[in-house]
Amino acid sequence: MAKRYCRYSVLLILLLSVACSPAADRSAPLGPSSSEPQTRTDTKATPATPPLPSSEPAAPAERRVTLAAAGDVLIHRTIYEDARTRLNYDFRPVFETVRPYLEEADVTFANQESITGGTALGLSDYPAFNSPFxxxxxxxxxxxxxxSMANNHTLDRGERAVHQAIRHWKRLGIEYAGASENEADRKRLRIVERNGLKLAFVAWTYGTNGISRPPGKPYLVHLLEQERAFRQEIAEAKKQADAVVASLHFGTEYARLPSEQQRKWARLAAAAGADVILGHHPHVLQPPEWIDNGNGGRTLVAYSLGNFLAAQKRPAPYVRIGGILKAELRKPSGASGGKAAVTVGGVRFLPTYIRFQAWRGYRVIPLSQASEAELPGVRGIREEIAAHMRRWMPELLVD
Known part of the structure; x- marks a missing residue:
């Protein structure tokens, strides 16, 4: 500005020398001269979003958490032999292709079906599994x-394997549900917090292949036994968290539709306060649905997410097709306390395929990447899987 005025007249030099001196107040904004148009160029002072009229108050912001869930991780002998290296085992390449789909969620869950007791106990597969760390x-x-550690194989290799697995999950900083190392651990609510939302995870299994829990140690694996205790645990979890995610290991192996027992336990969980129910055990996909929770809301239930990683061939191709379920949990930012409603939406499903040949080269890939050569009729299979998963949820997005 001062430089512009200096061009007008030598007579103004004295005035300008005062204005340009260090003593001048430069903290005040410099405005345009009276001869310049009064056009505002300072856009920073303009609100980015105009305020809504008083008759239309702005909706409260939401806190959101995206949840991803995968099915059974069941490490058969051919899988761990395929992952063997010179010194140990490396399973990372198996999940590399689907890693972005798991990583992008705020919270990602998986059902670790075979106990990860480590090599010191001796590795094994069916009928008594023990997998590498x-x-x-x-x-x-x-x-x-x-x-989730709650499944029919939890006690395959005894109490020591359970403790070994829990210790390793702890070393990794991974939370676990469905099994406990002692009574205090059994009473500890598993909560994962993201974006200001607390998600409580609870897990149970229908049984342990006839293997009894050691006397006085019912905490080792959480069993679906007493309906009252089941409901109470979910209700208590709901009091301490914004949402409850229940993992239930139940159903009939290789059945593509849920049994009445599955529906019964799902209804009990929903009525007790579960917002999402993740089912496992059939090893094949069963269609998800919304069920009434009896409190004016609804619960998302996925009766079976199928095999995420396993070495099974029958019934083909369904034991090689699993998936990643995703949902968004939302809660108004202004809401407080566990009683405020959390809504579940944005549900979508990515079908996955377990690629291997001659029991080697295991990789989990999106079903859309499977070729006609490795899965004859893959296009029709993809369409059939999409229709199957939309059976009770026509709006489900299947990738």
Missing amino acids: ETADALRDAGVDIV
Whole structure:
């Protein structure tokens, strides 16, 4: 500005010398001269979003958490032999292709079906599984935040394997549900917090293949036994968290539709306060649906998410097709306390395929990437899987 006025007249030199001196007040904004148009160029002072009229108050902002869930991780012998390296095991390449889909969620869950007791106990598969620690390492590397340990194989290799697995999950910083190392651990509510929302995870299994829990140690694996205790645990979790995610290991193996027992436990969980129910055990996909929670809301239930990683061939191709379920949990920012409603929406499903040939080269890939050569009729299979998963949820987005 001062330089512009200096061009008008030598007579103004004295005045300008005062204005340009260090003593001048430069903290005040310099405005245009009276001869310049009064056009505002300072856009920073203009609100980015005009205020709504008083008759239309702005909706409260929401806190949101995206949840991803994968199905059974069941490490058969051919899988861990395929992952063997010179010194140990490396399962990371198995999940590399689907890693971005797991990592992008705020919270990612998986059902670790085979106990990860480590090589010191001796590795084994069906009928009594024990998997390398490196299985857990690879899941963490792929973006998994919490696993369920409650399934029919939890006690396959005894109490020591359970403790070994829990210690390793702890070393990795991965939360676990469905099994506990002692009574205090059994009473500890598993909560994962993201974006200001607390998600409580609870998990149970229908049984343990006839293997009894050690006397006085019912905490080792959480069983679906007493309906009253089941409901109370979910209700208590709902009081302490914004939402409850229940993992239920139940149903009939290889059945593509849920049994009445599955529906019964799902209804009990929903009525007790579960917002999302994640089902496992059939090893094949069962269609998800919304069920009434009896409190004016609805619960998302996925009866079975199928095999995420396993070495099974029958019934083909369904035991090789699993998936990643995603949902968004939302709660108004102004709401407080566990009683404020959390809504579940934005549900979508990515079908996955377990690629291998001659029991080697295991990789989990999106079903859309499977070729006609490795899965004859893949286009029709993809369409059939999409229709199957939309059976009770026509609006479900299937990728």
